[in-house]
Amino acid sequence: xxxxxxxxxxxxxxxxxxxxxxxxxxxxxxxxxxxxxxxxxxxxxxxxxxxxxxxxxxxxxxxxxxxxxxxxxxxxxxxxxxxxxxxxxxxxxxxxxxxxxxxxxxxxxxxxxxxxxxxxxxxxxxxxxxxxxxxxxxxxxxxxxxxxxxxxxxxxxxxxxxxxxxxxxxxxxxxxxxxxxxxxxxxxxxxxxxxxxxxxxxxxxxxxxxxxxxxxxxxxxxxxxxxxxxxxxxxxxxxxxxxxxxxxxxxxxxxxxxxxxxxxxxxxxxxxxxxxxxxxxxxxxxxxxxxxxxxxxxxxxxxxxxxxxxxxxxxxxxxxxxxxxxxxxxxxxxxxxxxxxxxxxxxxxxxxxxxxxxxxxxxxxxxxxxxxxxxxxxxxxxxxxxxxxxxxxxxxxxxxxxxxxxxxxxxxxxxxxxxxxxxxxxxxxxxxxxxxxxxxxxxxxxxxxxxxxxxxxxxxxxxxxxxxxxxxxxxxxxxxxxxxxxxxxxxxxxxxxxxxxxxx
Amino acid sequence: xxxxxxxxxxxxxxxxxxxxxxxxxxxxxxxxxxxxxxxxxxxxxxxxxxxxxxxxxxxxxxxxxxxxxxxxxxxxxxxxxxxxxxxxxxxxxxxxxxxxxxxxxxxxxxxxxxxxxxxxxxxxxxxxxxxxxxxxxxxxxxxxxxxxxxxxxxxxxxxxxxxxxxxxxxxxxxxxxxxxxxxxxxxxxxxxxxxx
Numbered sequence: 001x002x003x004x005x006x007x008x009x010x011x012x013x014x015x016x017x018x019x020x021x022x023x024x025x026x027x028x029x030x031x032x033x034x035x036x037x038x039x040x041x042x043x044x045x046x047x048x049x050x051x052x053x054x055x056x057x058x059x060x061x062x063x064x065x066x067x068x069x070x071x072x073x074x075x076x077x078x079x080x081x082x083x084x085x086x087x088x089x090x091x092x093x094x095x096x097x098x099x100x101x102x103x104x105x106x107x108x109x110x111x112x113x114x115x116x117x118x119x120x121x122x123x124x125x126x127x128x129x130x131x132x133x134x135x136x137x138x139x140x141x142x143x144x145x146x147x148x149x150x151x152x153x154x155x156x157x158x159x160x161x162x163x164x165x166x167x168x169x170x171x172x173x174x175x176x177x178x179x180x181x182x183x184x185x186x187x188x189x190x191x192x193x194x195x196x197x198x199x200x201x202x203x204x205x206x207x208x209x210x211x212x213x214x215x216x217x218x219x220x221x222x223x224x225x226x227x228x229x230x231x232x233x234x235x236x237x238x239x240x241x242x243x244x245x246x247x248x249x250x251x252x253x254x255x256x257x258x259x260x261x262x263x264x265x266x267x268x269x270x271x272x273x274x275x276x277x278x279x280x281x282x283x284x285x286x287x288x289x290x291x292x293x294x295x296x297x298x299x300x301x302x303x304x305x306x307x308x309x310x311x312x313x314x315x316x317x318x319x320x321x322x323x324x325x326x327x328x329x330x331x332x333x334x335x336x337x338x339x340x341x342x343x344x345x346x347x348x349x350x351x352x353x354x355x356x357x358x359x360x361x362x363x364x365x366x367x368x369x370x371x372x373x374x375x376x377x378x379x380x381x382x383x384x385x386x387x388x389x390x391x392x393x394x395x396x397x398x399x400x401x402x403x404x405x406x407x408x409x410x411x412x413x414x415x416x417x418x419x420x421x422x423x424x425x426x427x428x429x430x431x432x433x434x435x436x437x438x439x440x441x442x443x444x445x446x447x448x449x450x451x452x453x454x455x456x457x458x459x460x461x462x463x464x465x466x467x468x469x470x471x472x473x474x475x476x477x478x479x480x481x482x483x484x485x486x487x488x489x490x491x492x493x494x495x496x497x498x499x500x501x502x503x504x
Numbered sequence: 505x506x507x508x509x510x511x512x513x514x515x516x517x518x519x520x521x522x523x524x525x526x527x528x529x530x531x532x533x534x535x536x537x538x539x540x541x542x543x544x545x546x547x548x549x550x551x552x553x554x555x556x557x558x559x560x561x562x563x564x565x566x567x568x569x570x571x572x573x574x575x576x577x578x579x580x581x582x583x584x585x586x587x588x589x590x591x592x593x594x595x596x597x598x599x600x601x602x603x604x605x606x607x608x609x610x611x612x613x614x615x616x617x618x619x620x621x622x623x624x625x626x627x628x629x630x631x632x633x634x635x636x637x638x639x640x641x642x643x644x645x646x647x648x649x650x651x652x653x654x655x656x657x658x659x660x661x662x663x664x665x666x667x668x669x670x671x672x673x674x675x676x677x678x679x680x681x682x683x684x685x686x687x688x689x690x691x692x693x694x695x696x697x698x699x700x
Contacts, residue, residue, distance in 0.1 A: 050671075050675070050677075051670075051675065053675060053677070054674065054675040054676065167566055167567075167569040167570040167573055168570055170562075170566045170569075171521075171524060171563060171566035171567050171569075171570060174559055174562040174563045174566055175524070175563055177559045177562075178528075178531075178556060178559045178560055178563060181555055181556040181559060182556075185552035185553075185555070187552065188542075188545045188546075188551065188552040189552075190537075190538065190541065190542060190545065190552035190553075191537050191538075192535050192536070192537065192552060192553055192556050193531065193534060193535055193556055194537065195534055216621070219617075220614050220617055220618065223610070223613045223614050223617045223647070223648065224610030224611065224613060224614050387648065387650070388648070389644065389645060389647075389648020389649060389650060390645065390648070390650075390659060392644065392648065393640070393641045393644040393645060393648070393659075393663070394641075394663060394667075396621055396624070396640070396644065397637055397640065397641070397663075397667055398667075400621075400624065400625060400628070401633075401667075401671055401677065401679065404677075404679070405675075405677055408678060410625070410628065410629055410680070413625045413628070414625055417618075417621055417622060417625055420618075420621070421618055424614070429516055429520070431520075443559070447555040450550075450555065451550060451555070454550055459550065
């Protein structure tokens with residue numbers, strides 16, 4: 001009952017004209033950024049971060065939440081209309097969405113995609129509303145060792161994203177942690193790894209790293225990329241079709257929603273994994289599974305519902321534990337931290353109104369997405385005409401201002417540029433950047449929890465393994481690593497043996 | 505995948521982890537900047553340098569794992585799933601020489617782009633955000649292949665004005681105004697645009 005009353009209060013605040021306006025702007029920005037190949041919604045969130053400086057913490061979360069919800073869907077517009085997924089999570093939408101477009105059913109495909117995404121998003125927002133408070137209540141029993149264990153779980157979750165390249169992903173993660181440890185340490189106030197550079201004394205801010213790795217890197221890639229072909233622009237025509245098209249695939253959408261909500265809860269798993277798993281399961285379950293890939297409606301509805309269903313679920317570990325499981329939620333964490341708000345179980349007790357307004361606005365964003373998605377899909381052919389060069393130039397300026405605005409420090413701009421170049425090299429060489437970002441964000445947290453745990457318990461390392469919750473989370477982390485790595489390592493070992501036998 | 509590409513991948517797989525190992529080993533020596541003070545504040549096992557030092561050891565460990573795996577690949581001609589790269593259908597229709605020329609052109613554009621962004625960051629405090637942004641946008645548009653002077657001037661000028669309203673007037677961000685005469689010009693520009 002309390003939850004419903006709080007949600008009602010949150011809904012009223014979310015419907016305040018300013019908050020509603022901010023959310024709609026965010027939603028539109030997200031759908032447009034997601035739909036434009038080359039500008040992912042994560043980049044849009046990183047670029048939008050400086051604009052949140054002038055907002056209250058609540059408005060900034062409403063704004064970024066709008067971009068998040070809209071952006072996850074937006075990628076499907078280009079995936080369905082021109083076979084280019086705007087975001088990696090929209091890849092499964094190409095498999096059955098684009099064949100529908102080729103059959104001349106683009107309007108039906110987009111209607112199914114918009115309705116399925118909105119359904120997944122709304123259910124996920126409800127899960128967040130009713131699931132997060134009890135979890136936060138439970139998290140109130142956590143001490144420093146439990147938070148350390150939860151942070152470790154967040155760190156190892158990256159292996160699930162890139163399990164085919166475990167060494168490189170783990171290397172990227174540890175490099176990120178090292179970068180995060182530059183500057184003054186959290187307990188003794190001693191500088192580390194500053195190499196005598198005064199600007200490094202205050203450390204490397206993770207927002208600056210993210211803007212560099214995502215926004216600058218994308219712009220540099222844009223410079224080297226040819227523009228989209230004319231044929232693609234002509235295919236991008238759309239108008240909403242009958243709601244019955246979606247109603248016919250309601251069970252596929254429901255299954256996708258369930259899968260998305262479950263996957264979204266796992267830090268690091270995210271929308272891409274949710275959508276791919278939902279597509280795979282739907283293919284097994286559907287009586288028309290053998291025709292998937294030829295434009296089957298179920299093959300489009302399930303991943304669409306799943307990817308938006310991960311959005312609300314992914315915010316549960318962020319808001320209750322302060323652990324972002326993806327780049328998008330990491331940016332939301334950055335916005336909270338920049339406004340001096342610490343996410344965690346206490347947030348639910350201290351700032352109840354803010355928490356429930358975030359829930360309500362995510363709920364509304366997913367409902368309004370039907371309108372925003374339809375409008376952007378209609379204007380998509382015009383959007384594609386904007387030359388990437390013009391977009392790139394403005395993204396650079398906004399990124400420079402964003403990096404500068406974090407601490408009003410020009411040194412951060414140079415650091416951001418450095419990471420832009422590093423990010424570009426990483427992308428060119430296939431070195432994953434997501435683990436590095438997670439390391440920069442979670443590394444300092446892990447260090448702080450680790451050192452304060454030891455300081456509170458007489459430097460006894462056993463404290464992490466003797467407290468039941470901490471030990472359980474660490475054991476779960478170990479199981480998680482084994483689950484992600486063992487099958488791949490066995491496969492590699494088998495292949496190596498086979499090759500050695502061949503040579504012998 | 506042609507021979508050069510395979511060779512490049514193999515070399516990257518051997519050189520990159522080695523570089524990480526060397527860099528991490530060197531950095532371990534720079535973690536502790538004041539050993540005497542560190543010793544005085546450290547109580548028990550873990551001091552302020554323990555975390556980054558151990559993380560650097562982790563870097564060495566994971567980079568060694570990568571190096572060993574790639575050595576195995578090179579020696580046994582074993583190719584893991586992750587190293588497979590498929591040429592895009594577009595690139596299959598283009599001759600290798602033309603493709604190389606295209607890549608070279610793209611790489612050159614990117615290098616010039618990096619230089620322009622670097623110069624932009626460098627001149628902001630000297631000539632101010634407003635003037636630096638106009639020049640940057642104009643250069644960037646030219647680099648991107650926009651040749652019409654009217655388009656370049658309009659986009660860079662109007663774009664900068666829009667950004668000034670957004671960041672200085674709306675967001676009240678203290679963006680650099682420039683030194684000396686540039687500072688005065690920026691203030692005059694802000695007054696002209698009614699930002700002040």
